[in-house]
Amino acid sequence: RARGRERAFPNAGRPPGSSGADRPPRWERWTGRPMKDVKLKKLTELVQRRASEVILYELSDPRLGFVTVSRVRLSRDLRHAIIYYSVVGSESDRSKTAHALEHARGHIQSRIAHAMHTRVTPIIEFRYDEAVEGAVRVSRILDDLKKERKETDEGFPSAAEEE
DSSP states (O other): OHHHHHHHOTTTTSOTTOOSTTSOOGGGSOOSSOOOHHHHHHHHHHHHHHHHHIIIIIOOOTTOOEEEEEEEEEOTTSSEEEEEEEEESOHHHHHHHHHHHHHTHHHHHHHHHHHHOOSSOOEEEEEEOHHHHHHHHHHHHHHHHHHHHHHHHHHSOOHHHHO
């Protein structure tokens, strides 16, 4: 009965004027029975490993650059997976790789489905991982600061030389 009621009154229980747009997408919300976290973690690792293997060994698209699958987010109901990747190279390499991955999405998805042995197959989505690029940028800044510190320390005599 509650389901029919929710369909008839979709905004019931919400403040007037709110449409529910601030809620997360449907597939990110909890649905159905809770899955054991251990099983979800193992399946997430399996998806990451299998996606990496397919990209590395089975795809021969010349548009693919040096791709690394950095992490995977798998929904609790196993219907959606977001695969985060990083690319070493320029902006054009990243764009070409994004197109190649999108083109090969169906093949990668079927290979993941064969490895998972579950009732449902996740629909995969590829997203560029900005975190890896940020970490590289921070590393460069720290290296530059280290070089600057060495240069400024060489200009000043140390306490041992002054005596």
